[in-house]
Amino acid sequence: MEYKLVEQITPALSLYHYNEIPVLKLQHEIGSAEIALQGAHLLSWKPRHTQQDVFWLSEIEPFSLGKAIRGGIPICYPWFNNAGTPAHGFARISLWKLSEYIIESDKVRLVFSLFSAQDIILAQIIMTFDRECEITFVNFAESQAQLALHSYFNLGDIEQTILHNLSEQCFDSLSQSEQIVPSPRSIGEHVDCIYPRPNQPTLIEDPLYKRIIKIEHSNASDIVVWNPWHKATSAMSEQAYRNMLCVETARIRQRLERGERVAVKISVE
Numbered sequence: 173m174e175y176k177l178v179e180q181i182t183p184a185l186s187l188y189h190y191n192e193i194p195v196l197k198l199q200h201e202i203g204s205a206e207i208a209l210q211g212a213h214l215l216s217w218k219p220r221h222t223q224q225d226v227f228w229l230s231e232i233e234p235f236s237l238g239k240a241i242r243g244g245i246p247i248c249y250p251w252f253n254n255a256g257t258p259a260h261g262f263a264r265i266s267l268w269k270l271s272e273y274i275i276e277s278d279k280v281r282l283v284f285s286l287f288s289a290q291d292i293i294l295a296q297i298i299m300t301f302d303r304e305c306e307i308t309f310v311n312f313a314e315s316q317a318q319l320a321l322h323s324y325f326n327l328g329d330i331e332q333t334i335l336h337n338l339s340e341q342c343f344d345s346l347s348q349s350e351q352i353v354p355s356p357r358s359i360g361e362h363v364d365c366i367y368p369r370p371n372q373p374t375l376i377e378d379p380l381y382k383r384i385i386k387i388e389h390s391n392a393s394d395i396v397v398w399n400p401w402h403k404a405t406s407a408m409s410e411q412a413y414r415n416m417l418c419v420e421t422a423r424i425r426q427r428l429e430r431g432e433r434v435a436v437k438i439s440v441e
């Protein structure tokens with residue numbers, strides 16, 4: 173992997189190239205973060221008080237332009253999964269622009285914008301980092317859209333992990349049917365489920381890393397839970413499923429209108 177410093181934007185913010193992908197690096201009192209401009213894709217967030225990154229990122233990620241990055245928070249927009257081509261929409265493989273940055277002593281705010289080929293704004297992502305990290309998506313496109321903030325969380329061991337506060341019913345994309353599932357839920361095999369809008373934050377209890385990741389969804393209609401287990405998946409090594417779980421803040425069944433916002437706030441205790 174080739175890392176190259178391209179520009180020191182401020183003392184806390186710099187622009188690198190990871191192979192072919194431009195990546196912003198934030199090094200600040202509050203913690204460190206990395207965001208690929210392809211996809212306005214948060215790759216890493218390590219608040220000062222944590223030992224481990226909040227997000228999982230594939231150790232074999234090739235960072236190739238136009239290829240979806242495996243890990244972090246891909247933005248799936250304006251459609252989910254195979255509702256169109258490319259899968260999960262074009263936003264995650266498009267270059268976004270850094271349109272604003274505010275770096276304060278206890279808080280950082282970054283805004284990224286996505287434009288059409290005709291230079292019309294389609295969407296914005298607002299990221300704020302302090303003790304927590306909040307990602308807000310704003311839809312500006314005229315037509316209705318789907319969205320998933322497809323977060324890959326970094327775990328000590330999937331087989332010891334417990335997911336709390338999801339409902340006992342979900343749509344299982346593998347069997348294409350509604351299923352009754354336990355809550356709290358442990359994951360021991362390939363899982364690909366769409367849960368209804370939650371009433372409470374989702375909690376990921378990780379006994380190995382001795383932490384709980386709290387995921388507060390705002391204006392979501394669905395939550396997707398995904399781990400491919402042994403299913404061959406691009407840019408993912410054979411054993412990588414052991415250290416990740418996707419919990420995605422999504423608008424799949426209820427489409428986004430123009431001007432609507434969806435957000436996720438993530439904290440670690």
Ligand SMILES: O=P(O)(O)OC[C@H]1O[C@@H](O)[C@H](O)[C@@H](O)[C@@H]1O
Pocket residue numbers: 240253259260320322345364365396398405406420
């Ligand atoms: O390989 P991709 O396109 O990044 O998608 C990964 C997974 O993303 C999840 O959101 C979907 O529910 C899965 O069905 C899909 O396999």
